[in-house]
Amino acid sequence: HKRVTILGVPFLHATHKETVDILTRRIQDNKQTQVVTANPEIVMLGRQNDSYMNLLRQAGVVTPDGIGVVLASRWIGEPLPERVAGYELLHSLMAQADTYGWKYVLVGASPESCAGAAEKLKEQYPRACYGGHFDGYFTEEEEKSILEHIRRERPQLLFVALGAPRQEEWIARHLPELPVNLAMGVGGSLDVLSG
Ligand code: UDP
Numbered sequence: 001h002k003r004v005t006i007l008g009v010p011f012l013h014a015t016h017k018e019t020v021d022i023l024t025r026r027i028q029d030n031k032q033t034q035v036v037t038a039n040p041e042i043v044m045l046g047r048q049n050d051s052y053m054n055l056l057r058q059a060g061v062v063t064p065d066g067i068g069v070v071l072a073s074r075w076i077g078e079p080l081p082e083r084v085a086g087y088e089l090l091h092s093l094m095a096q097a098d099t100y101g102w103k104y105v106l107v108g109a110s111p112e113s114c115a116g117a118a119e120k121l122k123e124q125y126p127r128a129c130y131g132g133h134f135d136g137y138f139t140e141e142e143e144k145s146i147l148e149h150i151r152r153e154r155p156q157l158l159f160v161a162l163g164a165p166r167q168e169e170w171i172a173r174h175l176p177e178l179p180v181n182l183a184m185g186v187g188g189s190l191d192v193l194s195g
Contacts, residue, residue, distance in 0.1 A: 116194025
């Protein structure tokens with residue numbers, strides 16, 4: 001699929017719906033994808049940090065999270081069709097999970113937000129398969145058991161809310177060893193969901 005590079009970051013040239021379709025197909029083909037919904041803050045973090053930039057360049061799908069990135073694409077004469085924001089993508093992927101019976105796991109945010117978000121998602125997407133939730137304030141020991149749990153559950157979807165850049169780094173480090181199809185950093189989305 002076509003990409004547009006802005007300040008070194010390769011964005012997928014696709015609408016929200018096309019992005020969901022591409023990701024759905026990848027899940028159905030049992031491929032593994034790290035999704036980064038990159039806002040201007042994430043692009044700037046990449047400019048300041050080479051290893052984070054490498055991560056962005058290697059992520060399977062980077063979407064323009066916010067109008068700032070879409071405007072920048074117009075200025076360089078390679079317009080991206082629209083913003084594809086993390087919160088909305090989370091909901092669209094959950095809607096697909098509801099349709100296809102995919103399993104999802106949440107990692108991150110405060111204990112209250114994480115539990116609250118899990119309840120909301122169970123309510124809104126009852127046919128999606130809930131695979132567990134873990135707040136984002138874990139020790140190294142706890143992290144091991146979280147990873148062990150994910151290995152047992154084999155969810156299609158893993159949403160990680162540890163803030164940027166930590167969530168993207170955490171996903172890049174662990175995803176290759178996890179039986180998970182799609183992992184995405186969701187920033188403050190679990191806070192919003194539980195709110
Ligand atoms: N967070 C976490 N563990 C940490 C640091 C942050 O779980 O060690 C969570 C925090 O509770 C919040 C999310 O990560 O739910 C970060 O949200 P923020 O809005 O800061 O991220 P952004 O959307 O700016 O990436």
